[in-house]
Amino acid sequence: MWSSHPQVDAGEASELVRRCAEAAAECAQVCTACADACLGEDMVADLVGCIRMNSDCADVCATTARILTRQTQPDLATVRAVLEACRAACGACATECESHADMHDHCRVCAETCRRCEQACAELLASL
Amino acid sequence: MWSSHPQVDAGEASELVRRCAEAAAECAQVCTACADACLGEDMVADLVGCIRMNSDCADVCATTARILTRQTQPDLATVRAVLEACRAACGACATECESHADMHDHCRVCAETCRRCEQACAELLASL
Amino acid sequence: MWSSHPQVDAGEASELVRRCAEAAAECAQVCTACADACLGEDMVADLVGCIRMNSDCADVCATTARILTRQTQPDLATVRAVLEACRAACGACATECESHADMHDHCRVCAETCRRCEQACAELLASL
């Protein structure tokens, strides 16, 4: 899909954008799944903060994936600020999930996914 | 991620749900990309209907992916109606994109992705 | 905003669309707020089904609001199927919230908002 866009070149910058868009789209799905899995646990009352953070991170990542997927006439200041928000949300969600990753496998997987997206945002920000 | 949910069994029904959630999440991204690629074409004025349909299909697919990803206490009537909406949006978007798939590679890829998601919705609906 | 669109007439059909778009946008916000308020209650374990239904309804209503807000070259079959999904989600969420509306004011307000949106979807469907 990526290479069929009329205005996208095939350089390294574009590859970093594509990788970050994919990391954000995956993270949005995984955070939605983790929020729901936490909601299904018997000890849901202990996972309220995690559900909250999962929900925010899912929304921010979904928006980031959309904005990075769009290649036509982007506004660089907006892209940068969205990447910073995505990095912050993924970092906070990873920290929360890591704190009970040994009890819940979905939190372990979610924390790893968030760290990958956080890293992808950081690499893209460094290149802009 | 899927298998770590506290309330999901590993049966065939769950596998159909998982596959449809993934098809919808992929379709949401591809439709967002196709809308943007159409917007970047010189002949954008001829692609207005396609951009409109891509935008609707991206939104419906993103919502469908979220709802199918949630496994805790689903409401079956809502899930069914959302799947019907997703099938309708994917069918309409595929038909639109197919009509100029030979001119734009992004429309060809998008049509194929929409048909896969339409099929996944139909299979899941048939199993419910 | 509505009247500034280059392709929207000022007739009764358009007025029903506008009212339904506003009802869906409001319902998306109220369902997000109710899910979060439920999550903040001490008895969160008893509100798991409500949080699930609120989350689905918020997503379906947000998508419905966007699709109805778009007036350029709509696909009628998609619009109809989305309205059916919105009516189903709002009906299910209202029923759930009504079942504990006397204990939680946010559920009472949310049930009323869902019923209004359900009704707006039904009226618009009847007119299409």
Next chain:
Amino acid sequence: MWSSHPQVDAGEASELVRRCAEAAAECAQVCTACADACLGEDMVADLVGCIRMNSDCADVCATTARILTRQTQPDLATVRAVLEACRAACGACATECESHADMHDHCRVCAETCRRCEQACAELLASL
């Protein structure tokens, strides 16, 4: 709805959050409408940059409205970064829409709505 949350006090901070959530929810709807109205104009080819910016701003504002609407256990660093992204997107979208506000009434209304949301984000950020 706001006052029925189990963990929200009635102070000035909460009032700023509520006002910013409402401004962002309204801006998301208006930007969706402006993107669609631009798409319906005969001169759509001249409005490509505006449609792009409207789409990004709609997504960022919708996410911001959801995150501000949630009051249970927020992560302050995430909230701050999301508000910065929303302020950036609204500022860029307003500047774009202002540049052809005299030709298109939907762009004039959209620019004003974006400026109000940008201002609400700035005021909330100053108070955090």
